[in-house]
Amino acid sequence: MMHNSADSAFRQTLLDHLPDDVLRDAEPRYSEEPRGRWQGAIGLVAAPRSTDQVAQLVALAADARVPVVPYGGGTGLVGGQIMPEGPAPLVISLERMNSIRAIYPEENVLICDAGAILAQVQQAAAAAGRLFPLSLAAQGTARIGGNLATNAGGTGVLRYGNARDLCLGLEAVLPDGQIWHGLKRLRKDNTGYDLRHLLIGSEGTLGIITAASLKLSPQPAHMGTALFVVPSPQAALSLLALARARLGEMVSAFELISGQGLAFLSETLPDVRQPFDVAPAWSVLIDVGLVQGLDPQDALEELFASALSEGLVEDGIVAQSHQQAADFWAVRERIPEANKRIGSISSHDVSLPLGALPAFIDRGRALVEGLGDFRINCFGHVGDGNLHYNVFPAQGGRVSNHQNQRAEVQRRVHDLVHDMGGSVSAEHGIGRLKVDDLERYSDPAKLAAMRAIKTALDPFGIMNPGAVLNTAQMAVKQT
Amino acid sequence: MMHNSADSAFRQTLLDHLPDDVLRDAEPRYSEEPRGRWQGAIGLVAAPRSTDQVAQLVALAADARVPVVPYGGGTGLVGGQIMPEGPAPLVISLERMNSIRAIYPEENVLICDAGAILAQVQQAAAAAGRLFPLSLAAQGTARIGGNLATNAGGTGVLRYGNARDLCLGLEAVLPDGQIWHGLKRLRKDNTGYDLRHLLIGSEGTLGIITAASLKLSPQPAHMGTALFVVPSPQAALSLLALARARLGEMVSAFELISGQGLAFLSETLPDVRQPFDVAPAWSVLIDVGLVQGLDPQDALEELFASALSEGLVEDGIVAQSHQQAADFWAVRERIPEANKRIGSISSHDVSLPLGALPAFIDRGRALVEGLGDFRINCFGHVGDGNLHYNVFPAQGGRVSNHQNQRAEVQRRVHDLVHDMGGSVSAEHGIGRLKVDDLERYSDPAKLAAMRAIKTALDPFGIMNPGAVLNTAQMAVKQT
Numbered sequence: 001m002m003h004n005s006a007d008s009a010f011r012q013t014l015l016d017h018l019p020d021d022v023l024r025d026a027e028p029r030y031s032e033e034p035r036g037r038w039q040g041a042i043g044l045v046a047a048p049r050s051t052d053q054v055a056q057l058v059a060l061a062a063d064a065r066v067p068v069v070p071y072g073g074g075t076g077l078v079g080g081q082i083m084p085e086g087p088a089p090l091v092i093s094l095e096r097m098n099s100i101r102a103i104y105p106e107e108n109v110l111i112c113d114a115g116a117i118l119a120q121v122q123q124a125a126a127a128a129g130r131l132f133p134l135s136l137a138a139q140g141t142a143r144i145g146g147n148l149a150t151n152a153g154g155t156g157v158l159r160y161g162n163a164r165d166l167c168l169g170l171e172a173v174l175p176d177g178q179i180w181h182g183l184k185r186l187r188k189d190n191t192g193y194d195l196r197h198l199l200i201g202s203e204g205t206l207g208i209i210t211a212a213s214l215k216l217s218p219q220p221a222h223m224g225t226a227l228f229v230v231p232s233p234q235a236a237l238s239l240l241a242l243a244r245a246r247l248g249e250m251v252s253a254f255e256l257i258s259g260q261g262l263a264f265l266s267e268t269l270p271d272v273r274q275p276f277d278v279a280p281a282w283s284v285l286i287d288v289g290l291v292q293g294l295d296p297q298d299a300l301e302e303l304f305a306s307a308l309s310e311g312l313v314e315d316g317i318v319a320q321s322h323q324q325a326a327d328f329w330a331v332r333e334r335i336p337e338a339n340k341r342i343g344s345i346s347s348h349d350v351s352l353p354l355g356a357l358p359a360f361i362d363r364g365r366a367l368v369e370g371l372g373d374f375r376i377n378c379f380g381h382v383g384d385g386n387l388h389y390n391v392f393p394a395q396g397g398r399v400s401n402h403q404n405q406r407a408e409v410q411r412r413v414h415d416l417v418h419d420m421g422g423s424v425s426a427e428h429g430i431g432r433l434k435v436d437d438l439e440r441y442s443d444p445a446k447l448a449a450m451r452a453i454k455t456a457l458d459p460f461g462i463m464n465p466g467a468v469l470n471t472a473q474m475a476v477k478q479t
Numbered sequence: 480m481m482h483n484s485a486d487s488a489f490r491q492t493l494l495d496h497l498p499d500d501v502l503r504d505a506e507p508r509y510s511e512e513p514r515g516r517w518q519g520a521i522g523l524v525a526a527p528r529s530t531d532q533v534a535q536l537v538a539l540a541a542d543a544r545v546p547v548v549p550y551g552g553g554t555g556l557v558g559g560q561i562m563p564e565g566p567a568p569l570v571i572s573l574e575r576m577n578s579i580r581a582i583y584p585e586e587n588v589l590i591c592d593a594g595a596i597l598a599q600v601q602q603a604a605a606a607a608g609r610l611f612p613l614s615l616a617a618q619g620t621a622r623i624g625g626n627l628a629t630n631a632g633g634t635g636v637l638r639y640g641n642a643r644d645l646c647l648g649l650e651a652v653l654p655d656g657q658i659w660h661g662l663k664r665l666r667k668d669n670t671g672y673d674l675r676h677l678l679i680g681s682e683g684t685l686g687i688i689t690a691a692s693l694k695l696s697p698q699p700a701h702m703g704t705a706l707f708v709v710p711s712p713q714a715a716l717s718l719l720a721l722a723r724a725r726l727g728e729m730v731s732a733f734e735l736i737s738g739q740g741l742a743f744l745s746e747t748l749p750d751v752r753q754p755f756d757v758a759p760a761w762s763v764l765i766d767v768g769l770v771q772g773l774d775p776q777d778a779l780e781e782l783f784a785s786a787l788s789e790g791l792v793e794d795g796i797v798a799q800s801h802q803q804a805a806d807f808w809a810v811r812e813r814i815p816e817a818n819k820r821i822g823s824i825s826s827h828d829v830s831l832p833l834g835a836l837p838a839f840i841d842r843g844r845a846l847v848e849g850l851g852d853f854r855i856n857c858f859g860h861v862g863d864g865n866l867h868y869n870v871f872p873a874q875g876g877r878v879s880n881h882q883n884q885r886a887e888v889q890r891r892v893h894d895l896v897h898d899m900g901g902s903v904s905a906e907h908g909i910g911r912l913k914v915d916d917l918e919r920y921s922d923p924a925k926l927a928a929m930r931a932i933k934t935a936l937d938p939f940g941i942m943n944p945g946a947v948l949n950t951a952q953m954a955v956k957q958t
Contacts, residue, residue: 106720107833151669162667164676165644178924185832187863188641189902190630190680192909192917192947193929197643197676201669218723241585244697248770249728291727293773353664354586384666423668430671438671445657449936450672456935457928468671 003465005087006043006066013064014046014090017056022046029074030091033082038432040069040082045091051171051179051210054092058208058462059177061090067465068092070204072146073117075138077349078431080150080203080467089465092208094145100124101211108216109168109185114145114209121214130216133160137333145209151201153427155332158383159252159289160217162427164200169213172199175206175458183213198453203429204464206457220250220289224296225325227257228304229280229315233382234358236284239312240383243286243303250294253287254383261335261379268341272334273327275317284382285332335379339390343399345374346410348389350417351426357385360420364389367412372405373397386426389413414441430468439470482944484566485522485545492543493525496535501525508553509570512561517911519548519561524570530650530658530689533571537687537941538656540569546944547571549683551625552596554617556828557910559629559682559946568944571687573624579603580690587695588647588664593624593688600693609695612639616812624688630680632906634811637862638731638768639696641906643679648692651678654685654937662692677932682908683943685936699729699768703775704804706736707783708759708794712861713837715763718791719862722765722782729773732766733862740814740856747820751813752806754796763861764811814858818869822878824853825889827868829896830905836864839899843868846891851884852876865905868892893920909947918949 004010014023024045031040043066048054061068067089074081083089094115101111105128112121118139125132134147136154146152148170152163160166169184182196199207230236236256243251262279265272276283286303290296300318307313319325339347352360361378368374373394380388391409393402402409414424418441430438439447454461454469461471483489493502503524510519522545527533540547546568553560562568573594580590584607591600597618604611613626615633625631627649631642639645648663661675678686709715715735722730741758744751755762765782769775779797786792798804818826831839840857847853852873859867870888872881893903897920909917918926933940933948940950 104832104834106716109832151673153667153669157667164673174924174928178927180924180928181922182925184902185834185900186830186902186905187833188632188636188830188860188865188905190632190904190906190908191902191913192680192921192925193685193932194630194643194676194680195925195928197673198932201671201673206672218727220727237585246771248697248699248768250770289727291729292725351665351667353583353588354666355583355664381667386667421664423663423665423670425669426665426667427669429669434670442671443660445653445659446661446671446674448657449653449659449674452935453672453677453932456931 002065003067003087003462004065006090010064010066011044013060014044014057017060018053022048022053024093030071030093031082033079034075034077038079038082038084040084041088042091043088045093047093047096049096051173054173054208054210055177055179057090057092058173058175061462062176062460065460065462066090068462069464070149070208072115072143072149073138073141075142076146076150076431077428078433080429080431080464083466086465094143094210097210103128104185105130107185110214110216111183111211112144112214113211114143116144118142118144118147125216129219131219132214132216134163134166137336144212148200148209148212149202149204150429153381153384153386155253155255155381157381158254159249164197166215167196167200167212168215170196170199170209171211172207172209175463183211185213201429203431203467205454205468206463220252221292222290222294222296224288224290224300225319225328226286226300226304227275227283227317227328228286228307228313229276229283230312231314232358233282233361235312236282236382237354237357238310239284239307242307242310242312246303246306247288247299250288250290251286252289253285255285255332256379256382257283257285257332257335258377258379260375260377261338264338264342264377265331265334268338269334272330275328275331276315280315285328335377339377342392344390344392345399345402346391346406346413348410348413348424349426349428350389350422350424351384351386352417352420352422354385356420356422357382357387360416360422363416364413367416368409371409371412372402432467435468435470438468481544482546482566482941483544485569489543489545490523492539493523493536496539497532501527501532503572509550509572510561512558513554513556517558517561517563519563520567521570522567524572526572526575528575530652533652533687533689534656534658536569536571537652537654540941541655541939544939544941545569547941548943549628549687551594551622551628552617552620554621555625555629555910556907557912559908559910559943562945565944573622573689576689582607583664584609586664589693589695590662590690591623591693592690593622595623597621597623597626604695608698610698611693611695613642613645616815623691627679627688627691628681628683629908632860632863632865634732634734634860636860637733638728643676645694646675646679646691647694649675649678649688650690651686651688654942662690664692680908682910682946684933684947685942699731700771701769701773701775703767703769703779704798704807705765705779705783706754706762706796706807707765707786707792708755708762709791710793711837712761712840714791715761715861716833716836718763718786721786721789721791725782725785726767726778729767729769730765731768732764734764734811735858735861736762736764736811736814737856737858739854740817740858743817743821743856744810744813747817748813751809754807754810755794759794764807814856818856821871823869823871824878824881825870825885825892827889827892828905828907829868829901829903830863830865831896831899831901833864835899835901836861836866839895839901842895843892846895847888850888850891851881911946914947914949917947
């Protein structure tokens with residue numbers, strides 16, 4: 001693949017066609033990512049003010065065979081937003097395209113620029129008496145275009161779905177600089193191939209999302225939160241089934257917390273209020289969002305009583321106030337920070353068939369213990385079958401002493417996930433971190449189809465090269 | 480495009496590689512479609528017994544450049560399942576691949592062959608205490624592979640989504656005969672481009688779905704049904720918003736019925752029990768599926784009282800028995816049969832942004848009345864913004880007197896839908912009926928991307944040629 005750097009000549013080409021201020025300084029933030037794993041190369045940074053400007057930038061990059069890296073909030077965890085190798089790219093940041101374009105409360109629809117920050121979208125929906133349910137740790141920084149490009153997950157998926165399930169339509173610039181005007185506000189539209197779902201989750205390798213039509217929901221009348229101690233992950237799943245049998249779609253979140261996670265919090269973030277005197281091995285955080293006529297505390301207490309009679313819970317606290325609910329959520333949400341302070345050897349964003357989760361947790365523990373003296377913090381969106389599965393040195397141990405084991409731990413955990421019918425990237429995507437995993441674990445026919453689609457839509461391979469697919473190995477049009 | 484007929488030489492090729500009984504007689508059903516609009520050409524009909532056999536058939540067809548028409552239940556309304564022109568195709572019917580492969584009630588997952596009949600899937604789910612919520616008139620005949628290939632809709636979409644929203648994974652044979660093994664049971668899987676969503680809705684032009692992993696739901700504890708008379712379509716939408724504010728996702732169906740539809744029923748199907756003494760201009764059929772602790776009759780009566788105080792309803796009946804609920808549904812479900820007996824000049828499966836629906840109904844009426852003396856029956860899945868909009872001759876008039884107006888009526892109605900941000904195919908797909916509409920109304924960048932994808936995945940253009948895209952105009956690999 002022959003690409004050219006976004007050099008001073010290309011800079012001049014851009015300035016011949018676009019206002020000077022479309023270019024920004026290449027600040028360090030554009031070349032860093034949250035894990036500190038890679039340092040990106042940058043040729044130029046453009047921050048367009050309109051979809052037309054994005055289209056011009058992409059068309060000029062295509063003409064010049066300059067790689068393009070789309071940039072949202074920069075919060076991705078798999079390196080999809082930075083390009084460490086090859087000719088220095090044109091980074092196109094959507095930061096100036098951050099308007100809420102329109103909101104239709106009676107339709108439960110909101111249309112915004114791709115650069116709108118997730119929290120801003122949530123707030124605009126709330127101001128209109130509606131809910132935009134995508135909810136994740138980075139929501140104060142992440143931009144909706146990046147959320148869609150990576151099909152973000154988070155804590156609202158159980159009830160409301162992934163980012164792709166919340167999107168009714170897209171506007172996007174395709175790799176040849178054409179604008180696809182697809183901002184439909186329709187619940188049903190069977191007119192041809194679903195380009196929307198193809199772009200969502202393609203991580204900037206098939207185009208740049210410039211705006212989205214998003215699905216809102218009614219706000220639940222009453223919210224309730226509880227922490228229940230469960231005897232096992234299997235009991236957690238049975239509790240989930242019981243909760244859904246009793247409350248249907250009104251179960252909004254169902255998160256697993258491990259005793260190891262609580263211990264890490266206690267060790268590294270003592271300001272976080274521990275909910276139990278003795279940290280239980282397994283607990284679940286449950287949110288319910290109920291309709292009028294149902295009382296959340298009653299509902300959660302009845303759920304607890306019913307679960308207790310079936311041996312599915314051992315202890316529990318139903319939040320009696322917003323503050324207590326917020327405290328419970330702080331426990332869950334600060335676990336990643338505690339993990340970071342402890343320092344993991346390897347971390348995994350995996351999903352399993354729900355029925356296979358308990359066996360995976362057992363087999364994973366046996367596997368990891370067989371590899372050395374490690375601690376495991378396994379937690380997360382258990383209602384979606386999605387675990388964040390992180391491996392740490394033993395108490396007092398140092399990550400630096402296990403560098404040579406990192407690759408083996410990762411490989412063995414991923415092999416186990418794959419063997420059990422799971423996914424090695426549940427919600428974070430492939431980015432640059434998991435390109436080899438994708439090649440190893442993907443179905444060959446799917447991988448071949450992906451390559452054919454990439455080549456068809458991006459014949460010069462300029463869109464986010466090196467992310468998702470190993471384009472260096474692909475036949476790419478040279479002329 | 481150079482294709483060859485599935486002739487006697489090709490028949491021999493198939494028999495050299497596959498058991499004799501893979502071929503079936505070319506019975507008339509394989510060359511007919513429900514609207515009686517086209518007569519298909521057939522070279523050979525194969526009914527494979529396994530995915531491997533499907534793969535062999537497609538690979539041999541690809542080698543011989545023989546067109547392939549995938550065939551499910553044959554219930555599609557847009558001619559996607561028959562090929563009236565060109566070299567006689569190989570029809571591959573999935574009728575012998577109709578097993579429920581596995582069911583995982585605790586995961587809310589069911590895996591079945593693509594040839595499983597929709598009603599059979601519903602029954603298997605029910606037998607396991609679960610709900611498979613895809614529900615449509617043809618469910619006793621339609622096969623799940625066809626439902627997915629066309630992204631079928633129906634009456635459960637408001638709560639549970641389209642066919643695509645009910646699919647966790649696919650197994651499919653791609654146009655080169657490769658099998659994609661993608662039968663995941665995962666709620667989250669961000670590993671590369673979403674081939675599942677690309678195949679769903681591609682109407683057999685990108686491959687043949689051979690099996691699916693389907694999402695089940697808990698069965699609601701209590702069902703309730705009501706018919707409410709509303710003063711206008713706008714009131715119907717406000718009633719929907721009120722119902723969802725009160726009952727959230729537990730509103731399962733919300734269907735609009737017009738006075739014209741009731742009059743057609745009365746005229747052509749007098750055995751259908753009319754719910755009201757005087758047929759109201761507009762009424763809505765509401766289904767709720769409630770959790771434990773909520774009474775459906777109370778919920779519907781309270782909804783009615785609340786709506787009455789806001790002027791959103793004028794009259795209403797809450798079903799007091801299963802039989803009465805079934806009678807209400809019979810009214811809704813037999814309207815298409817009444818339409819058929821009256822005989823429409825043109826029929827439209829359109830969707831609009833919810834907020835634009837009332838204006839569309841007004842403008843559509845003015846438009847159609849301006850074209851001649853017609854009757855309109857406008858009804859359907861109003862909660863999804865999806866109307867079945869059918870135009871009929873005036874009382875006593877004959878369709879045959881309006882043949883020359885058919886094209887104009889269709890075009891003008893579709894133009895109006897498009898101008899108002901709607902879709903000219905909400906749930907039926909493009910098939911062969913709406914290829915020209917797709918070319919007329921699609922965004923050019925989307926259409927170009929669709930063509931590029933089709934050429935990339937099906938370079939010889941053998942998969943269902945003439946459906947969705949006008950492949951005759953596309954550059955297709957000749958060698």
